[in-house]
Amino acid sequence: MGTSAREGNRVGHVDLAIIGSGSGLSLIDDDIDGWRIALIDNGVGPTDAFGGTCLNAGCIPTKMLAMPARYAVAPAQARAVDVNLSFRGADFAALQARVFGRTDAIAASGLAGLVARPNVSVLHGAATFIDAHTLHVAGQTFTADRIVLAAGSRPRLLDAPGFDEPYLGAFVHTSESIMRVPQLPKRLIIIGGGTEAVEFGHIFSGLGSQVAIIARRDSLLRAFDPDVAAAVTAALGERVVLRLNQQATGLEPDDDGGVVLTTQDPDGIEYSYAADAVLVCAGRIPNGDQLHLERAGVEVDDEGFVRTDEHLRTTAAHIWALGDICNRHMLKHLANAQARVVKRNLLAERDGGALVASDERFVPQGVFGLPEVATVGATAAELERAGTPFVAYTHKYGWTAYGWAIADENHFVKLLGDPESGRLLGAHIVGPEATSLIQPLIQGMSFGQDASTIARGQYWIHPAPTEVVENALLGLDRAIAEHRRAGEAPGTAI
Ligand SMILES: Cc1cc2nc3c(=O)[nH]c(=O)nc-3n(C[C@H](O)[C@H](O)[C@H](O)COP(=O)(O)OP(=O)(O)OC[C@H]3O[C@@H](n4cnc5c(N)ncnc54)[C@H](O)[C@@H]3O)c2cc1C
Numbered sequence: 001m002g003t004s005a006r007e008g009n010r011v012g013h014v015d016l017a018i019i020g021s022g023s024g025l026s027l028i029d030d031d032i033d034g035w036r037i038a039l040i041d042n043g044v045g046p047t048d049a050f051g052g053t054c055l056n057a058g059c060i061p062t063k064m065l066a067m068p069a070r071y072a073v074a075p076a077q078a079r080a081v082d083v084n085l086s087f088r089g090a091d092f093a094a095l096q097a098r099v100f101g102r103t104d105a106i107a108a109s110g111l112a113g114l115v116a117r118p119n120v121s122v123l124h125g126a127a128t129f130i131d132a133h134t135l136h137v138a139g140q141t142f143t144a145d146r147i148v149l150a151a152g153s154r155p156r157l158l159d160a161p162g163f164d165e166p167y168l169g170a171f172v173h174t175s176e177s178i179m180r181v182p183q184l185p186k187r188l189i190i191i192g193g194g195t196e197a198v199e200f201g202h203i204f205s206g207l208g209s210q211v212a213i214i215a216r217r218d219s220l221l222r223a224f225d226p227d228v229a230a231a232v233t234a235a236l237g238e239r240v241v242l243r244l245n246q247q248a249t250g251l252e253p254d255d256d257g258g259v260v261l262t263t264q265d266p267d268g269i270e271y272s273y274a275a276d277a278v279l280v281c282a283g284r285i286p287n288g289d290q291l292h293l294e295r296a297g298v299e300v301d302d303e304g305f306v307r308t309d310e311h312l313r314t315t316a317a318h319i320w321a322l323g324d325i326c327n328r329h330m331l332k333h334l335a336n337a338q339a340r341v342v343k344r345n346l347l348a349e350r351d352g353g354a355l356v357a358s359d360e361r362f363v364p365q366g367v368f369g370l371p372e373v374a375t376v377g378a379t380a381a382e383l384e385r386a387g388t389p390f391v392a393y394t395h396k397y398g399w400t401a402y403g404w405a406i407a408d409e410n411h412f413v414k415l416l417g418d419p420e421s422g423r424l425l426g427a428h429i430v431g432p433e434a435t436s437l438i439q440p441l442i443q444g445m446s447f448g449q450d451a452s453t454i455a456r457g458q459y460w461i462h463p464a465p466t467e468v469v470e471n472a473l474l475g476l477d478r479a480i481a482e483h484r485r486a487g488e489a490p491g492t493a494i
């Protein structure tokens with residue numbers, strides 16, 4: 001992170017201490033410049049970067065790399081519409097320079113902007129609680145009237161032989177280091193089958209690495225709708241070596257300067273894979289366990305997430321939380337929204353206003369691989385488990401004019417609706433522009449509109465990609481009407 005604003009200065013006492021410079025940073029603006037504030041951060045990744053995960057090692061750099069990787073796959077897509085293209089490779093060093101040239105500059109200007117604020121002290125180091133109002137950071141202790149926990153999460157490492165051997169450390173990566181490797185790995189193994197594995201699988205196979213994904217379950221994206229998971233597993237399986245139902249059992253050096261990963265399947269059969277780099281994408285751990293929260297009376301749940309009420313107040317009345325440290329979604333748009341809630345509630349307490357609640361009814365997620373995925377609300381499996389009646393309808397891109405234009409065969413919009421109200425319970429899209437196409441559905445769910453109202457209460461541009469969403473809504477509406485007429489059993493898929 002470099003130098004901090006008042007490194008060496010004694011902070012003494014502040015009105016507000018914020019632990020974490022990711023989404024926590026957005027709390028600091030002119031509205032609270034009457035407060036003395038301490039912002040504490042211990043940096044992200046090998047460059048010890050200021051500004052949190054999204055900017056330095058998460059959403060932004062991955063998406064800036066995912067986009068170029070799409071061009072690498074363009075020849076196959078172009079062939080489907082009778083155009084011949086070829087991919088001749090990517091300049092990985094130039095790409096890295098462009099991506100991190102931008103994000104590093106934003107991190108630096110964010111820090112400089114903060115330093116320029118006379119009421120703010122920036123402390124570089126890991127904060128821990130001494131007691132409910134006292135924090136220890138980088139050799140000093142100070143007290144705070146109010147504290148915001150915005151310390152995020154960290155990558156989960158693998159507990160298998162070899163992974164913690166220092167002499168193999170240069171081969172083992174997480175999301176915090178892989179995007180800054182000095183050269184594109186010729187052979188990359190990715191361990192895990194979630195969002196990171198899918199996005200990095202797309203990025204590195206697109207840019208020219210030979211990628212093997214080793215997942216311990218029977219598909220990628222297991223937490224997503226099963227049709228979505230199956231579509232992504234099939235599509236990425238054509239671009240990488242995909243090995244499902246295998247658990248990593250060890251890592252060793254090999255004779256040609258690389259490493260060998262050993263795995264085992266459920267029948268105990270062993271496999272081995274050679275690589276130049278191994279990327280662990282095994283989920284993330286909330287950072288509350290590193291703060292001595294028990295000294296402050298802040299409780300965590302059984303998975304280590306800080307407990308909050310709907311106003312994002314923790315079990316200690318003067319301590320608030322936001323972002324990955326307290327929510328299972330671990331998504332930036334939710335962390336940002338939670339920061340807005342905490343900010344308003346801090347001001348409400350100061351000024352005597354009413355507290356606001358965090359609205360987490362419909363938190364969407366995008367996965368920026370190829371194909372793109374977007375999801376909001378419940379999956380069919382979740383509704384079945386909860387015994388919630390629903391009607392499902394799936395509309396393919398290929399049944400619309402845009403789908404004909406791109407000769408699409410495999411992509412779709414799947415909607416789950418409430419047979420009584422006609423409202424959406426879940427929406428799941430796999431295909432081009434999925435993360436944009438889903439927005440009218442998020443909007444309809446958030447504002448309580450039924451499928452028919454979303455479809456027929458507005459125009460849809462013809463022949464734009466959005467027509468697949470319009471047609472999916474109309475199809476769901478018809479399916480619900482048929483379901484009501486027939487008195488069918490809930491859960492009927494059309
Ligand atoms: C590879 C990757 C891709 C992602 N892509 C997306 C995406 O496309 N869309 C999306 O919505 N989300 C995405 N995410 C998730 C998103 O990055 C996180 O949800 C978001 O950044 C969390 O913000 P936060 O403020 O809670 O934590 P962070 O941004 O991680 O900030 C926490 C800060 O606290 C600091 N800290 C931790 N412990 C301490 C301590 N004890 N003392 C002082 N400082 C401390 C950390 O160094 C860090 O700077 C991605 C994540 C990863 C890893």
Ligand SMILES: NC(=O)c1ccc[n+]([C@@H]2O[C@H](COP(=O)([O-])OP(=O)(O)OC[C@H]3O[C@@H](n4cnc5c(N)ncnc54)[C@H](O)[C@@H]3O)[C@@H](O)[C@H]2O)c1
Pocket residue numbers: 158159191192193194195196197199215216217247248281282283284328329330331365366367368
């Ligand atoms: N586009 C996005 O929104 C985006 C992109 C990347 C990451 N993220 C966020 O970052 C977080 C981390 O991503 P992720 O993909 O690592 O987590 P994830 O929870 O999506 O997937 C974790 C994967 O690791 C596997 N796994 C867990 N422990 C393992 C072990 N011991 N051995 C082998 N495999 C193991 C799981 O089976 C699963 O496939 C996510 O919660 C996500 O919200 C979001």
